[in-house]
Amino acid sequence: MHLPVMLREVIQQLQLEPGLVVADGTLGAGGHSREILKAIGSAGMLLAFDRDPMMISLAEKTVCGENVHIHQGSYIDIRDVLQRHTQATGRPPLVDRLLLDLGYSSDQLADRERGFSFQTEGPLDLRFSTSENVSAAHWLATANDSEIVRVLTEFGEEPFADRLGPAIGLAARRGELQTTKDLVRVVEQTVPPAILRNAEKHPATRVFQALRIQVNDELTHVSTMLNQIAPEVLAPGGIMAVITFHSLEDRLVKQAFRQKNVWQELTDKPLVPTPAEIRFNPRSRSAKLRIARRIAEN
Known part of the structure; x- marks a missing residue:
């Protein structure tokens, strides 16, 4: 079973409150989204994205409600999704909080038909969605x-x-x-x-x-989101949290968040899992969490 990484830290750093519009760009099994929903309540709205239809099927069992909108596809599709919601609801095409967890799921790793693990025999596939690429x-x-x-x-x-x-x-x-x-x-x-x-x-x-x-095409998606899309769809004063699992991802996040005219970093250094979490969930050991606030436009 997949365990959400740094769940307590993510919820705390996002500074959630009732009524917020939150985007979970990497729904996975829904561990982060379930706690986000509790915090934003029925007055809030959750937009969730995942490229993997298997993960969406898992998450939909517990991440559900009239204020939940799940989309199969990449988080870089968020602009189009927000525009459609604006047409339907009249809400501005913006979100108040944005989360990316860039790791892949234990459920994906355990499915030998996906080929994510070199420790089990399966087709050499490695795609998040077999309909892509x-x-x-x-x-x-x-x-x-x-x-x-x-x-x-x-x-x-x-x-x-x-x-x-x-x-x-x-x-x-x-x-x-x-x-x-x-x-x-x-x-x-x-x-x-x-x-x-x-x-x-x-x-x-x-x-x-x-x-x-x-x-x-993971790093292209990450870079596009950080440098082009997130500054456009995150409301001024909104908060973005990104969990990375290797240096290539973390470097992109660090570079993006250091654009002082766009972001205010909310932590001096990335947060890392506690020793207790690493013992309980060894997969979390390489995680880093960076948080930044979208600078209000002049």
């Missing part, structure tokens, strides 16, 4: 070696990208990369044995991260 297996089969090296370097920060890229590319072109275990096998055969024996994390961790980011 192409699978990781398809992308690898059509990418050239230099493209694979670039993705492993930029999105996985993989030190052995120059070795892994050509090896993965060759296996893909031969039709030998159909499952998660096929890819793990190539990684284990390519990375130096000493690294494989002594690494704190299995080398496939970075490879799977890089491919997931690539096939879902």
Whole structure:
């Protein structure tokens, strides 16, 4: 079962109150949204987004009500959704609070048919929605070696990208990369044995991260939201909270929130999970929470 990360801190930092309009850009299993609904009450409104129809089906069981509007799609669709709500309700196309939890769900990880985990065998897919883009297996089969090296370097920060890229590319072109275990096998055969024996994390961790980011275009979505969409849809004085799980995401959030003419950072440093939360939910250990207030326009 998926546990919402840093739930207490998120609810506290968003400074929720009855009647607010809140957007949860990454609904997941609905853990954050359920608590948001309690705080904003029936006078408030929740807009929730998720690209994964499986996660929406899970969340809809407990995140529901006349003031709840769930949309299958990316959080970058929020402008269009708000415009439709404005036409229907007369409300301004703005939200008072905005939350992004950029991690993927334990439920997604546990579903071997999705291919998110290198520890179980399943199709090499890695998409949040199978109706979007192409699978990781398809992308690898059509990418050239230099493209694979670039993705492993930029999105996985993989030190052995120059070795892994050509090896993965060759296996893909031969039709030998159909499952998660096929890819793990190539990684284990390519990375130096000493690294494989002594690494704190299995080398496939970075490879799977890089491919997931690539096939879902994750960093483009994050950057577009932070730099173009959030400043437009968040009401002046509104608060945005973003949970990241790796340095690439966190760097984008940090850079965006340091635009002093747009954002006022509400914490000097990112908040991190308590030791107690990490013990109870080890998946939270790499989380960072950054919060900023939208500067009122002059």
